[in-house]
Amino acid sequence: MASFLICYASGQGQTAKVADYVRTVLTERGHDPTLRHVSDTTGVDIDAFDAVLVGSPVNYRKHLPAVVEFVDANRDALTSRPTAFFQLSFASILPSGQGTEEAAEFVNALVERTDWQPDRVGLFAGAVAYTRYGPLTRHLFKLVASLTTGDTDTSREYEYTDWNEVEAFAVEFATFVEEGTEALERKRSGRPNTPTGPTGQRWAALLTLAAVGIPLLAYHRFVRPWYLDWGATDEEVERRLPGDDLVSAASSETTRAVTIGAPSDEVWPWIVQLGQGRGGFYSYSWLENLIGADIHNVDRIVPELQRLEEGDSIRMVTEDYWVQSPITSMTVEYIDPGRTLVLRGYDGGTWTFHLDPVDATTTRFVVRGRTPSNQALLARVVRYVAYELPHFVMERGMLLGIKARAERAGHVDVSAE
Numbered sequence: 001m002a003s004f005l006i007c008y009a010s011g012q013g014q015t016a017k018v019a020d021y022v023r024t025v026l027t028e029r030g031h032d033p034t035l036r037h038v039s040d041t042t043g044v045d046i047d048a049f050d051a052v053l054v055g056s057p058v059n060y061r062k063h064l065p066a067v068v069e070f071v072d073a074n075r076d077a078l079t080s081r082p083t084a085f086f087q088l089s090f091a092s093i094l095p096s097g098q099g100t101e102e103a104a105e106f107v108n109a110l111v112e113r114t115d116w117q118p119d120r121v122g123l124f125a126g127a128v129a130y131t132r133y134g135p136l137t138r139h140l141f142k143l144v145a146s147l148t149t150g151d152t153d154t155s156r157e158y159e160y161t162d163w164n165e166v167e168a169f170a171v172e173f174a175t176f177v178e179e180g181t182e183a184l185e186r187k188r189s190g191r192p193n194t195p196t197g198p199t200g201q202r203w204a205a206l207l208t209l210a211a212v213g214i215p216l217l218a219y220h221r222f223v224r225p226w227y228l229d230w231g232a233t234d235e236e237v238e239r240r241l242p243g244d245d246l247v248s249a250a251s252s253e254t255t256r257a258v259t260i261g262a263p264s265d266e267v268w269p270w271i272v273q274l275g276q277g278r279g280g281f282y283s284y285s286w287l288e289n290l291i292g293a294d295i296h297n298v299d300r301i302v303p304e305l306q307r308l309e310e311g312d313s314i315r316m317v318t319e320d321y322w323v324q325s326p327i328t329s330m331t332v333e334y335i336d337p338g339r340t341l342v343l344r345g346y347d348g349g350t351w352t353f354h355l356d357p358v359d360a361t362t363t364r365f366v367v368r369g370r371t372p373s374n375q376a377l378l379a380r381v382v383r384y385v386a387y388e389l390p391h392f393v394m395e396r397g398m399l400l401g402i403k404a405r406a407e408r409a410g411h412v413d414v415s416a417e
């Protein structure tokens with residue numbers, strides 16, 4: 001019977017499970033194993049054990065720092081007795097051959113870094129514990145899984161560890177320790193057992209992909225939802241507005257809102273005179289005119305522009321603009337004076353301007369955009385990549401432009417949005 005110390009660290013618990021299984025196998029073989037987390041080894045006399053096993057998962061191409069520190073601190077004791085190292089990784093999950101070299105490379109790096117050469121090495125497939133990851137790691141793994149295993153159901157955990165392999169590893173190391181003389185001989189000859197191989201190019205490629213994918217996911221998950229419903233309350237986002245039913249199935253919807261320190265009947269005149277050749281769009285003129293739209297944002301209410309009827313056309317660019325297409329104008333689809341204006345674009349999408357009086361001196365101004373879902377894929381991609389964000393910048397400018405004008409007219413100021 002030999003005494004074994006099994007030390008490990010674990011992020012989500014799979015390495016702990018493997019360490020425990022190794023203990024069971026050694027116990028069943030008649031040995032005396034002690035299982036310890038590396039952080040719980042203070043006071044443990046390694047010299048009192050016949051053999052030591054160390055285990056770690058790979059995180060971002062490295063072993064857990066606590067394991068490396070343990071090896072550094074106990075190098076002499078480890079070097080003078082039979083030792084084994086076992087590793088859990090995603091690389092070992094990949095179909096045979098693909099990940100073996102990468103997995104071995106992590107161990108080679110550990111050996112180089114710590115100058116500790118274990119007698120036996122076990123490379124095991126780990127687990128993907130989606131439910132225990134934070135949102136970013138979960139998405140990163142989903143991305144990697146979609147390119148490799150196809151196991152992308154984030155509501156569950158996937159365990160890939162082959163328990164027969166773990167058992168074979170434990171039995172083989174136990175046999176090695178049992179044949180003590182042979183072990184000493186091998187250690188003296190210094191023959192390495194660590195698998196070697198070229199650098200893990202595949203992981204490098206996946207991590208590069210992640211470096212691009214994570215910012216994109218962060219944009220999609222956090223930045224985009226913020227600007228799609230900028231300034232609006234949950235209730236305003238949920239609420240149906242006049243004009244919504246004109247687009248029965250929307251592929252995207254935006255709801256943006258601002259509180260204006262003026263009564264609604266003082267805000268409405270600014271809305272009703274919207275348009276090129278009319279009051280303008282009250283946003284960033286230099287941006288509006290980058291495309292030569294010749295928009296002039298007025299700072300006064302123009303009495304002649306206060307009449308607007310259903311069927312009227314509101315231009316986005318000049319009448320003699322070089323592109324003459326339905327894209328350059330919108331039609332008044334519905335008007336409820338003082339409350340709501342609904343414009344409709346060439347693609348059937350709607351742009352709704354809605355006023356909600358809060359009290360005698362305050363108004364909530366809500367603007368909604370709805371895009372029909374029957375758009376071609378290319379149009380959707382262009383919209384996502386090139387239109388949504390600039391449109392948000394301009395529309396936010398318009399909301400704030402109308403707020404500033406209405407408040408200036410009444411000399412009232414409410415806290416900035």
Ligand SMILES: Cc1cc2nc3c(=O)[nH]c(=O)nc-3n(C[C@H](O)[C@H](O)[C@H](O)COP(=O)(O)O)c2cc1C
Nearest residue numbers: 011012013014015057058060061089090091126127
């Ligand atoms: C944040 C994080 C980073 C990881 N980085 C790598 C890596 O670079 N290479 C790899 O092969 N596996 C990587 N993995 C996979 C783990 O090594 C594998 O899931 C292992 O089973 C985790 O064991 P544990 O549950 O004991 O932490 C990573 C896992 C996580 C959660």
